Amino acid sequence: MASRPGICSISLGRVAAGHTLERRLDMAQIHGFRGIELFHEDLVSVAEETHNASFAGNKLPQPFTSTGAQEIAAAHKIRIMCAERDLTIICLQPFWQYEGLLDRAAHFHNLTVKLPHWLNLAHALGTDMIQVPSNFLPADQLSEDFNLAVADLRRMADAGLAFAGLDSTGKPLPITTTTKDHGLDNHGVIRFAYESLAWGTRCDTWEDAWRTVQAVNRSNFGLLLDTFHLAGSRTFADPASRSGLVPDAHTKLRESLARLVREVDVKKIFYVQIASAEKLAEPLVLGHELYQADQPARMSWSRSCRLFYGEEGEYLPLFDVAHAIFQDLGFRGWVSHEVFTRRAWDQDEDVPLDLAGRAAYSWMKIAAAFRLQHPPPAPPPTRVSSPDSITEAGKMEKERGETSMTAVAATDEDVVVSGVETLALGGHNSEDGQKAFL
Template structure:
């Protein structure tokens, strides 16, 4: 299918900062987005507004509400995310608890009208995760098999986070997808996370890893030669800010409980092409590899994380939706993408 524009719901503003999902969906519709990755945080925020005592009943009702809100705005729900900290747990009792949660997520996905759940690579401390990659593979094969039993089947999209504990490179995530070997288990390619590991180092004074250009060149060549495009379920295209000072102790974004790349990701991601805001990753080269080298077509999501999302300024959702739309059109022009874009139209705001 042609490329279609999506955005993560949280990328239009945090609900904890007072940015309602209804307003964010309105802004997404206004600026021509076709779908959203629904962040679980936004579902919980709606659930808190639903009367009743049962947490599960409230979340299921929230899922039905969100589905209606999206249908009214002709927005697809691409996936529910993130089902985090799952694979490779040493505590197998905790693993069992996560499976129980997943079974409920299946109910949520059906209520939302989506068939996909995103699993980011685990970034719990290494002391909590098995060093045997076969454990992670078996865990992920387990969820895939459970997903195949659902009606309709649930798909999973796995993503390597650049600060992941055991899996932090796209190559590792691809190896896992191949090892899981299920038709409903695929890959998310994220330009930020690809570049964030092999090109960028926010803790370095240069902001870059040694031999970063050669690393990117080799990674891109390998990606084009290796990945089966049918296993790429969607892509995320974002950039990030070059810091003026290394992200080490004393920096405003430093968090002793987080890897530097995670703190950087949470505060400093930028939309594609935002050079005026300090974007510096080789996103255009990685995007060419994905769209031209692999020939990807499908959902393209702007998964932004940035400190601006937590500002209580009422203008945040409008600003971020607008910036994302500008970035999308630049990406379309640069990549010469074949797209499916409706004419943005103003709508009547629905109430819960």
């Protein structure tokens, strides 16, 4: 099985900066991506666009707050938009601030109102996966009881099974307790990909996330490995220090990656996110332009300073992390670029084109270094649903003298990497991959 390239919708620009989801999907398709991680804010933006259009120039009520029905309608629309561009919706994300809440009334609302809505959104989108980042609410709002967090997440997983009419063991539910009794339609199983955020309050390393996945012990609850969080956590990076590193960083990361390879069942990795980050010129502390007193330094750093794999200026040892995941563990599946960058907030029209091109070039490097695809046949003609977008993109690239990255094409079985500067794909070992990376 070959890996397939994906990208997060907000890694191609933010809707608040004027970058429509349709434009970003065009750029993803043109540059050969096969899948999209859909951020919930983009689903809401489509709901708002539809809502505003219905007013036909009349004064609109402000601010817009989407209803459940509007979001479901938007999900159906996005599903069609992606299908027209041969894009798979990898997952809907992020379902956050969920597990371990001390406020059990809030938890009950999340479990009985928000979660069923998200299950129906996933079904409407045509995806079978919801991404769940570890909770990063303040410590005084979260229980220290690991078992409580596990129980909360297990209920989530069980709801995803019940959505398909299955019990926690995967067996059909008795007719007296069908999912319809719980207000859920009987559809396919929804999976949950759990991710440790580098600034998570109780779970901030892959080890914590893996321990949680094992404890939840459900077939539809697995791991999301994000290379930024693996290397950007307290295991290796510290943006608040002048060196950018924790003490003994390289030793700690090497030992952590060895444990990853030794302990994790690759079948429980639902997908992988690829991202690096730049080293800050000054420590991210009080007085730094990115400093915010109400959030951890790693969060501020992550939300503004990520880079695509192999880009100039990165300092996280991503080759080593990727080698552990793709070579040592042998992961094959969705590989998605989730990069949060200041560039995404620029209002220039060419932001989606620029970011998609950077991501596509990054994918070429990854795919070549770790042989994530079969040897490529000649790429088929690119299919794009918006000719105007192709024309505009082509003109812009020609004006800039940039190499088009449009031929990172793929099928469900094979990922094809091509283009003017295609890297050699045969015979890569670790040393060859390192050269390609550099």
